[in-house]
Amino acid sequence: MRVLRGFALLVLAGGLAFGENKVILKKPPKSLHKYYPPKSKNFEFLNNMYIMSTSFFGINLNINEGNWKGALEWANRLRDTYKKTSRMVPEWKKYFKPALADDLVKAVKSKNVDKVIKASKKLGQTCASCHRDNEIAVKLVYHYPSFDNLKLEDPVEFMEVKVGKYMEKMTNSLKALRIYLTQGQKDMAQEAGTNFAERVRGLRAMCSKCHTDKASEEIYMGKNLESALTKLEELLSAEKLDQKAIFSTLDRISMTCAKCHNVHLVPAMVQEALAK
Amino acid sequence: MIPLIILLAFLLAGCEKLESVFIEEDLLQRPQAKRCMDCHADIYEEWKESRHYHAWTSEQFKIESENYSKLKCLPCHAPHQVDPDKKPVLRAEFKADGVSCVACHFKEETKSMHGPLKVWSPPHPSKKDLAYVRSNFCAGCHQETFKEWRRSGTIKTCQSCHMPDLGKKDLIQKFPYYLFHLSKPRSSHRFPSLKAKPEDLRFELKDNVLYITNYRIPHNLPTADQGDPRLYIIARVYYRNGKVRTVRKLLSAQSKQVLAFREPFPLKLPKGEIEEVRVRVLRKLAWKKEKDLIGEFRIPSPSHARGGQSTQGGGPQ
Numbered sequence: 263m264r265v266l267r268g269f270a271l272l273v274l275a276g277g278l279a280f281g282e283n284k285v286i287l288k289k290p291p292k293s294l295h296k297y298y299p300p301k302s303k304n305f306e307f308l309n310n311m312y313i314m315s316t317s318f319f320g321i322n323l324n325i326n327e328g329n330w331k332g333a334l335e336w337a338n339r340l341r342d343t344y345k346k347t348s349r350m351v352p353e354w355k356k357y358f359k360p361a362l363a364d365d366l367v368k369a370v371k372s373k374n375v376d377k378v379i380k381a382s383k384k385l386g387q388t389c390a391s392c393h394r395d396n397e398i399a400v401k402l403v404y405h406y407p408s409f410d411n412l413k414l415e416d417p418v419e420f421m422e423v424k425v426g427k428y429m430e431k432m433t434n435s436l437k438a439l440r441i442y443l444t445q446g447q448k449d450m451a452q453e454a455g456t457n458f459a460e461r462v463r464g465l466r467a468m469c470s471k472c473h474t475d476k477a478s479e480e481i482y483m484g485k486n487l488e489s490a491l492t493k494l495e496e497l498l499s500a501e502k503l504d505q506k507a508i509f510s511t512l513d514r515i516s517m518t519c520a521k522c523h524n525v526h527l528v529p530a531m532v533q534e535a536l537a538k
Numbered sequence: 539m540i541p542l543i544i545l546l547a548f549l550l551a552g553c554e555k556l557e558s559v560f561i562e563e564d565l566l567q568r569p570q571a572k573r574c575m576d577c578h579a580d581i582y583e584e585w586k587e588s589r590h591y592h593a594w595t596s597e598q599f600k601i602e603s604e605n606y607s608k609l610k611c612l613p614c615h616a617p618h619q620v621d622p623d624k625k626p627v628l629r630a631e632f633k634a635d636g637v638s639c640v641a642c643h644f645k646e647e648t649k650s651m652h653g654p655l656k657v658w659s660p661p662h663p664s665k666k667d668l669a670y671v672r673s674n675f676c677a678g679c680h681q682e683t684f685k686e687w688r689r690s691g692t693i694k695t696c697q698s699c700h701m702p703d704l705g706k707k708d709l710i711q712k713f714p715y716y717l718f719h720l721s722k723p724r725s726s727h728r729f730p731s732l733k734a735k736p737e738d739l740r741f742e743l744k745d746n747v748l749y750i751t752n753y754r755i756p757h758n759l760p761t762a763d764q765g766d767p768r769l770y771i772i773a774r775v776y777y778r779n780g781k782v783r784t785v786r787k788l789l790s791a792q793s794k795q796v797l798a799f800r801e802p803f804p805l806k807l808p809k810g811e812i813e814e815v816r817v818r819v820l821r822k823l824a825w826k827k828e829k830d831l832i833g834e835f836r837i838p839s840p841s842h843a844r845g846g847q848s849t850q851g852g853g854p855q
Contacts, residue, residue, distance in 0.1 A: 299604050299605065300604045300605035300607055301605070302607075303605070303606060303607035303609070415768065415788060415790075417786070417787070417788035417793070418786060419786075420770055420786060420788060449809075452808070453808070456806070460787075460788070463793050463794075463795060464793055466792050466793045466794060467790055467792040467793055470764070470792045471602065472608075474610060474764060495806070499806060
């Protein structure tokens with residue numbers, strides 16, 4: 263149990279660098295880039311993290327079951343992967359202390375639980391220190407899709423534009439609809455509303471690049487959204503525009519906007535900031 | 539000399555054991571496409587002009603698959619073995635060959651080349667397999683298009699249009715093998731993408747809605763599984779009061795706005811008394827930057843054309 267508590271500390275140690283009134287994210291170093299798509303599809307660096315994490319637990323599990331031989335195998339695997347990983351990103355070399363990995367192997371060989379806990383803690387602190395400084399930034403940069411290079415064709419103007427520009431055009435047509443409706447300019451409201459609906463539908467071309475199966479398609483652009491867009495078009499083509507019903511339908515549509523933004527917008531903004 | 543070779547060949551053809559003497563073992567080890575060219579030069583040249591040849595190396599695919607890191611996309615772009623109705627697995631070797639000769643024709647189960655014809659082929663065993671003339675042969679990768687085709691209820695197969703008949707031709711060009719073969723019915727291995735013709739579309743103007751119908755192409759326009767081909771509709775609406783409005787519509791497989799087979803697509807036009815609508819329809823293939831014109835059409839309003847009656851169709855300009 264004592265060993266387990268020791269390992270638990272390692273898990274809790276990850277996080278951010280906090281300062282007074284601010285949270286600091288460090289840009290991931292350039293040399294990490296080659297271990298993630300699009301440069302590599304094998305996630306070599308991340309996989310080493312998994313191997314080390316599993317190896318830590320392998321030591322823990324086996325010691326708790328009295329299997330010191332098994333624990334030693336995992337300790338050796340941990341040491342080897344730790345040393346290999348320390349050479350992968352030169353900018354992060356300072357975080358690694360290979361001698362501590364050797365110490366953990368020695369501790370396991372000695373079959374002394376206290377020594378193992380002590381060596382684990384020391385080695386684990388090097389992991390935690392790197393995670394604290396870098397883990398969140400790395401996840402934001404490499405684990406979320408980048409919208410930076412994506413282009414979408416605007417279904418109203420038939421022009422390819424970057425995602426940011428597309429969003430601007432889409433929201434501008436939404437705002438124009440609200441403004442013309444409020445001002446009682448029916449024809450203009452109809453045109454702006456139709457353009458807005460077209461642009462919302464046009465987003466599918468972007469989302470479907472990653473959301474390729476039916477279940478995720480239903481989440482991002484399912485029946486609810488399509489029925490709301492159809493309703494909006496119906497309301498806009500009526501002889502007399504029902505402002506209240508249109509606004510209520512826009513609220514339904516905005517639920518999808520919020521859903522996607524909650525997942526993608528913040529990471530995309532952080533990515534953009536880190537790319538500068 | 540040639541008659542002697544032919545005579546010898548006939549003698550050998552009668553002896554199954556001797557036939558194995560001519561087997562070229564590497565052909566049964568899933569070779570590169572260029573190895574097939576040694577004998578099937580004409581088919582190879584056709585295939586090199588096809589999108590199947592470019593399936594893996596296409597710049598567009600490289601971008602869309604994020605440098606081949608979107609694993610889900612890869613099997614259809616370099617399939618190990620293409621079987622009816624079955625999504626293939628990714629090939630381990632020669633991925634740059636894309637949808638290659640062996641991907642479609644070599645079967646692990648029989649260790650032989652399959653195809654729609656019965657042939658005598660000393661360098662490799664061959665089997666006649668009628669799966670090659672059926673649409674579901676393409677369904678493993680072209681899943682969505684296959685479903686659309688099935689809904690259309692048409693008799694024509696995928697191969698009828700996208701592997702058009704070339705008449706009787708030699709299957710092989712290598713000496714001396716071509717001397718032993720009669721010409722056989724051949725289908726194009728260019729797998730043409732084809733373009734809709736103006737007469738494939740029909741228009742009907744009714745109550746300020748322009749209904750556009752894909753009347754003759756037995757799948758959606760545009761159609762794709764993951765690619766993003768597009769159809770552009772630009773309608774210039776001429777009103778009795780002299781006003782002109784332009785309505786644009788972008789159709790794409792990914793936005794799920796398409797011209798389904800014989801399902802009128804409603805394009806709502808701004809209110810007003812319409813005299814005529816002039817429509818331009820263009821398309822853009824998924825891997826191309828340029829748009830191609832499909833046709834230009836003039837659709838008079840029903841009342842304008844026939845004294846208040848409904849107008850069907852709408853002829854190309």
